[in-house]
Amino acid sequence: MVKAAGPGRPPTSVDIARVAGTSQATVSRALNGGRVAAATRERILAISRELGYTPNAAARSMVTSRTGLVGVVVSDLTNPFYPEFLEEIAACLGARRQHMLLQNAAGGGDREAVELLLQQRVDGIVFTAAVEGSEAVADLVARRFPVVLANRVVDAGCDSVEGDHPAGAAAVVDHLAGLGHRHIAVLAGLPGASTSARRLAGIRDRLTSLALPAPDVVETGFDYDRAVRAATELLTGPQPPTAIVGLNDQVAFAALNAAAALGVAVPSRLSVAGFDDVRQASWPTLGLTTVRQPQVAMAARSVALLNERIDDPDLAPRHEVLPAELIVRSTTGPAAS
Amino acid sequence: MVKAAGPGRPPTSVDIARVAGTSQATVSRALNGGRVAAATRERILAISRELGYTPNAAARSMVTSRTGLVGVVVSDLTNPFYPEFLEEIAACLGARRQHMLLQNAAGGGDREAVELLLQQRVDGIVFTAAVEGSEAVADLVARRFPVVLANRVVDAGCDSVEGDHPAGAAAVVDHLAGLGHRHIAVLAGLPGASTSARRLAGIRDRLTSLALPAPDVVETGFDYDRAVRAATELLTGPQPPTAIVGLNDQVAFAALNAAAALGVAVPSRLSVAGFDDVRQASWPTLGLTTVRQPQVAMAARSVALLNERIDDPDLAPRHEVLPAELIVRSTTGPAAS
DNA sequence: GATCATGGTGTATACGTATACATCATGAAG
DNA sequence: CTTCATGATGTATACGTATACACCATGATC
Incomplete structure (x- = not known):
């Protein structure tokens, strides 16, 4: 195969070396801060700029066995929880000159997502949900x-x-109980979704310790459309709840919208609360009462932990819990009689 | 450097060859559908599975000079326009066994984003906004x-x-004019943002051809917080507009929220319209009148065009225009007297 | 003036894969 | 039996980079 040398192929460090009259090794050193005479370095940098040289990450990673890529697996990009979270992840990675390789594991099948990330030889993976x-x-x-x-x-x-x-769940239950709600419904994720499971367990625990009836639970898989249908059924059923708790803000919004579509007034006839405190929750038009999760801090700590482990795989597993806080807005009020 | 051979280093095709008693070339052929005896292929696949082999994308791309990666540059991940768009992009790419490398060019500085994508040797790049x-x-x-x-x-x-x-802009203007609005304000992006500029031009054109006064224009850079402030100023100013058009849904929501915070009733005292028809626009709680952009189709066509160009760089540049459609919901109504 | 550290550079190699080319066995066709 | 196509495999190489090692010149140190 004749070397095309056409303008199509991006320039390499060898091309630079040829022009500069040095060896490729010297070019590599000049570009990466090795020991090189100042004059030589200047010349090489100039040529590099002129040729529009861009280092080939694949070739580099083959010899360094580090890619500087970090995989991030999300379950549903349309969940408004992610945008801020991902922006923070990207920002934290950027500070260490790493980059994010995002994978959307639609429908819970994270097998393929992981497969791709491994093929790209990411240095580590952050899984969400x-x-x-x-x-x-x-x-x-x-x-x-x-x-x-x-x-x-x-x-x-x-x-x-x-x-x-647990703390977040207790706070919502206390809040709703204090408002006189006794018939509470919960829109949950899938049984296997740990976040959902923990929040639900927290709610159940608090209700029983307050000697209140157990909640109606509908598992919607955190899917918006299914959550709307579920909320609609609840509200049009024989014994509609006076309060609905969505185990994330997305399904809480679904409940809000189902109520609006049915003409059920919030909060006078129905109270709604969520989890996450997504950006939209604070919109005056929505004003969702919700349990704030420190998304930014969570992203930052995730990256920090990951990098510590990349640097030292022998660390003992760590588990960090960040504080949750109930934010009361306008979707919760005294239980209707 | 002694070859570590530790369990840390992922297995390679050479490792498989060693176990299978064949050459590395045969392993490569077996895994990629080349001519290999059925028995040999079976054996190699089994060993590959057992060893947990994952092909090294970097090494592969070095020889094929294709990575199967496509860069996607977005300007603001928190814009609700993106989630669906990106999901569709990912879906279309997946059909061709390609993958998405997402870059967030915060603050308009797309230089670094492009630099990274080039280092990763993406096969092509989709720019949005x-x-x-x-x-x-x-x-x-x-x-x-x-x-x-x-x-x-x-x-x-x-x-x-x-x-x-132009068609979308004309439709909004016609709609608002038909409702009696004569004092219209526009929340725009930055002057250099082409989408914003085109929509604004369309609005101005239609207003003049209807012999209506030119709109008040505030350039917010499509930033949510700035849009809220801008809308608040407009509504509390000496001559508040009777209608506000956001040049994307995000800033239209900002206007909606500013109005809600001020107690300005929508649509009785103020009409609000947007562009994009983001998912939330159809929520009963928001019900935003907006110009629908075919996000899914746009994503699909983008990927299609990109791949055609990757396969044949000599194609003449193409420009596709997808239809826009006004969706009237509950945020627009007759102009207040 | 001999020894030696040191800075600057070139040579050689490894990373893991795909593929062009050569080799060899097998059976069909003449 | 010879010739030849064909299938199966091995050998060798290239991709672009970082880096260990060897080498040389320079000036300092004794």
């Missing part, structure tokens, strides 16, 4: 591959960061 | 690097896909 007992995650952990679970509980002895679900 | 006359884009086009602009106008003779901004 992966399904409990995910085989893919377990495999990675078994291989001692750097993994951090964000916004979900420990499962296979790897690092994790989550909000204080 | 890049700033008009971006040097980074111009450079790429000059180098004949495959580029598609989504949701923005042609600038440097490269492929692009956009909504029908």
Whole structure:
């Protein structure tokens, strides 16, 4: 195969060396801060700029065995929880000259997502809201591959960061109970979704310790459309609840919208609360009462933990819990008689 | 350097060959569908599975000079326009076994984003809402690097896909004019943002052809917080408009929220309309009147155009316009007297 | 003036894969 | 039996980079 040398192929460090009259090794040193005579370095940098040289990350990673890429697996990009979270992740990574490789594991099948990330030889992976007992995650952990679970509980002895679900759940229940609600419904995720499970457990615990009736629970898989249908059924049923708690803000919004579509007044006839405190929750037009999760802090800690583990795979697994806080807005009020 | 051979290093095709007693070339052929005896292929696949082999994308790309990665540059992840758009992009890419490398060009500085994507040797880049006359884009086009602009106008003779901004703008103006509005304000992006500029021009054109007064225009850079402040100023000023058009849904929501915070009733005292028809626009709690952009189709066409160009860089630049459609909901009504 | 540290550079190699080319066995076709 | 196409495999190489090692010149140190 004749070397095309056409303008199509991007210039390499060898091309620079040829022009500069040095060896390729010197070019590499000049570009990466090795010992090079000042004059030589200047010349090489100038030529590099002129040629429009861009280092080939693939070639570099082959010799350094580090890519500087970090995989991030999300379950549903349309969940408004993610934008801020991802922006913060990207920002934290940028500070260490790393970059984010985002994968959307639609429908809980994270197998393929992980496969791609491994092919790209990412240095580590942040999972958000992966399904409990995910085989893919377990495999990675078994291989001692750097993994951090964000916004979900420990499962296979790897690092994790989550909000204080019991405290948050207790706060919502206290708030609603204080308003006189006794018939509470919950829109939950799938049974295997750990975040959902922990929040639900927290709600149940608090209700029983307050000697209140157990909640109606509908598992919607955190899917917006299914949550709307579920809320509609609840509200048009024989014994509609006086309060609905969405285990994340997305399904709480679904409840709000179902109520609006049915003409059920909020908060006078129905109270709605969520979890996460997504940006839209604070909009005056929505004003959702919700349990704030420190998304930014969660992203920052996830990246920090991941990098510590990348640097030292032998660390003992760590589990961080960030404080949760109830934000009362305008979707909750005294229970209707 | 002694070859570590530890369990830390992922297995390679050479490792498989050693176990299988074949050459590395045969392993490669077996895994990629080359001519290999059925028995041999079976054995190799089994060993591959057992060892947990994952092909090294970097090494592969070095020899094939294709990475299967496509860069996507967005300007603001928190814009609700993106989630669906990105999901569709990912879906279309997946069908061709390609993958998305997402870059958030915060603050309009797309230079760094492009730099990273080039280092990763992406096969092509989809830009969304890049700033008009971006040097980074111009450079790429000059180098004949495959580029598609989504949701923005042609600038440097490269492929692009956009909504029908003039038609959409005309539809909103007609709608508002028909409701009796004569004092219309517009929340725009930055002057260099082409989408914003085209929509604004469309609005101005239609207003003048209807012999209506020119709109008040505030350039907010499509930033939510700035848009809220701008809308608040408009509504508390000496001559508040009877209608506000946001040039995307995000700033339209900002106007809605500013009005709610001020106690300005919508649509009785103020009408609000947007562009994009983001998912939330159809929520009963918001019910935003807006010009629908076919986000899904736009994503699909972008990927299609990009791949055609990757396969044949000599194609003449193409420009596709997708239909826009006004969706009337509950935020627009007859002008207050 | 001999020894030696040191800065600057070139040579050689490894990373993991795909593929062009050569080799060899097998059976069909003449 | 010879010739030849064909299938299966091995050998060798290239991709672009970082870095260990060797080498040389320079000036300092004794």
